[in-house]
Amino acid sequence: MAYATEAEFAAFLAPDSPPAHARRLLDTASDQIDELIRFAVYEVDAEGDPVSVKVTDALTKATIYQAHYLMTTGDETGANANVSSMSQGGLSIARSFSSGGSGRSPRYSENAIGVLRLQGILPIRPRTR
Template identity: 70%
Template sequence: MAYVTEEEFAAFLDPEPLPANARRLLDTASDQIDELLVGVVYDTDEDGDPVGLMLSRVFAKAVIYQAQYLKETGDETGANANVSSMSQGGLSIARALHGSSGPGRTPRYSENAIGVLRTGGLLSIYPRTR
């Protein structure tokens, strides 16, 4: 279950339109944020959701950034993580071949999402993203 509604995602993306796969992007982004937070201790309710307005906002913002990242990379599954360049229709993308996540790899997580989690006090270290 996503930490963000489609309406919240649409408001963030405005004036860009909400993608047809918005619900799936948000669900996947929420799962990926949960992956980053394995072992992190925070208060939850009986459903396992974060408790408190500040914590809920951190989760929501991180999920929105991660969903936007998935939308922009067009790679929900991670199957193209080692692709250095690709073209689709009139769009051509070239990715850096070297970076913090290793040679030839596209990071799995949005740098903005990681930053929100760090400044929100949920990550005290920089996570290994691949």
């Protein structure tokens, strides 16, 4: 189940209309938010839903940002992650990567990450050897 509704997504996109596949975008975005918060710690109820309204609101907002990112990039599957230049109709996208970079497009919206970070539910785990 998505963290955001189609109505919330439509309100965010207003005055533009949501795409016909808005539900799929929200479901995919929610799955990706779940990837980001996999090791997050917050209180949940018996159904596993967050108890805190702030956490719920952050998950909704992050999901909407992520769905918008997926919609804008047109890459729900990640299949174009290594594309450095693309044209489709009147749209042309070119991404520049530093020589030290991974050569991949970011998987997650920076806005979504920021919302989760500000709410303290983006887990940061130190690497150990």
